[in-house]
Amino acid sequence: MTLDAESQPGSKRLPTLEIGDDGEATLELWCKGGKGRFSVAGNTVIFVAGPLEDRACPPARAQADDELVAALSEAATWRRQGDFVSFIGNKSLRFRLNTN
Structure with missing residues (x-):
């Protein structure tokens, strides 16, 4: 899945999220990358981030990556509409x- 967002200044890259059958997730963010785990029960979702690889990111991209991971971690529910999946918490992604 690819985040439905604008790219960061100076980059065409958009964050992607790949979730395996066992809930293992691979994240490639604006700059950082790492793994995590999703647990899903009905429309409830829990995301636990693993360590992120710091790739000497510019401060703005590193902050955007950290905010994205925090928003995923705070998501409590999810829904699918066509080709879009939304994770809903304090901030919807x-x-x-x-x-x-």
């Missing part, structure tokens, strides 16, 4: 399913 919308991802487009990669269909290619």
Whole structure:
């Protein structure tokens, strides 16, 4: 899935999230990358982030990555509408399913 957002200044990269059948997640953010785990029961979701690889990110991108991981960690529910999956908590995050 790819985050439905604008790219960061100076970069065309958008965060992606890949969730395996066992709940293991791989995150490639604006700059950082890492793993985590999703647990889903009905429309309830819990995300636990693992350590993120620090790739000498510019401060603005590193902060955006940290905020994105925090928002995923705070998400309590999720829903799918067509090719979009939303994680809903204090901040809603919308991802487009990669269909290619």
